[in-house]
Amino acid sequence: MHSIYARVNNASALWSTCVMVLLGAVALSSFLFNADPKGDLGIVSLKVYHSKTRRYPFKNEEIGFVKFNLSADLTPLFNWNTKQLFVYLEAEYASAQGVNNTVVIWDRIVRSKEDAMIDVVQKDKYRLRDLSGSFSNVLAGQYSLKYNVMPYVGVLSYGEAARTSEAIEFPAARDSVS
Amino acid sequence: DFKGQKTADDIVRVVLITSTFLSFVIGFVFSSLMITMSTFALCTVALSLVVLPPWPMFNRHPVTWSSVQ
Numbered sequence: 577m578h579s580i581y582a583r584v585n586n587a588s589a590l591w592s593t594c595v596m597v598l599l600g601a602v603a604l605s606s607f608l609f610n611a612d613p614k615g616d617l618g619i620v621s622l623k624v625y626h627s628k629t630r631r632y633p634f635k636n637e638e639i640g641f642v643k644f645n646l647s648a649d650l651t652p653l654f655n656w657n658t659k660q661l662f663v664y665l666e667a668e669y670a671s672a673q674g675v676n677n678t679v680v681i682w683d684r685i686v687r688s689k690e691d692a693m694i695d696v697v698q699k700d701k702y703r704l705r706d707l708s709g710s711f712s713n714v715l716a717g718q719y720s721l722k723y724n725v726m727p728y729v730g731v732l733s734y735g736e737a738a739r740t741s742e743a744i745e746f747p748a749a750r751d752s753v754s
Numbered sequence: 755d756f757k758g759q760k761t762a763d764d765i766v767r768v769v770l771i772t773s774t775f776l777s778f779v780i781g782f783v784f785s786s787l788m789i790t791m792s793t794f795a796l797c798t799v800a801l802s803l804v805v806l807p808p809w810p811m812f813n814r815h816p817v818t819w820s821s822v823q
Contacts, residue, residue, distance in 0.1 A: 578759065583806055587766045591798060594774045598794060601778050656785045728787055
């Protein structure tokens, strides 16, 4: 066209369409990468103690402390469109009435392929507590390592990488030594 | 001038569409989103240098106005 403004108008209109098509293609390309990494998860110890609730220090409740042994190789999940991985360890158990509970007790953000090998023996980051305040009415629980792939452009996707092989009973609560 | 306008329009269309394909393919091959975005940005800058300023090549066939009566 006849002036700079007209050319800028024309070029920028097509340019924005091309950018959207490019980003859409990048988002769609995520579906080509199907990785399903598996790892090992073992529970070293699970102890339940009497303690005070965090919000109301006059109320008693039971807190579970988990030490776990985790090794997983999550490098296949890193493709060109992966921005970071959110990895979290969940405790899944059912109460005696049949209500299913899932509690996230540990998580980690993995930002690069080099950090994606996870080999830790750690204790939980967050409190493992039941809504009723006590673990006495609770059946044995399983622990699972799940991940959430966050892309640069596209849809979030979830997956499970490791699971304990057998269910683990919650022991009776005891008073802490200190 | 009209021929120049059509040339500018064609250049814009061809360059933008090929740079979309090119940057996607190159980035996919090298597995880096950075490369995709930077090739696309480079193509955009090059395109704007060619098309936006009023170069004389766009005025090779100027309009001949008829004289005032």
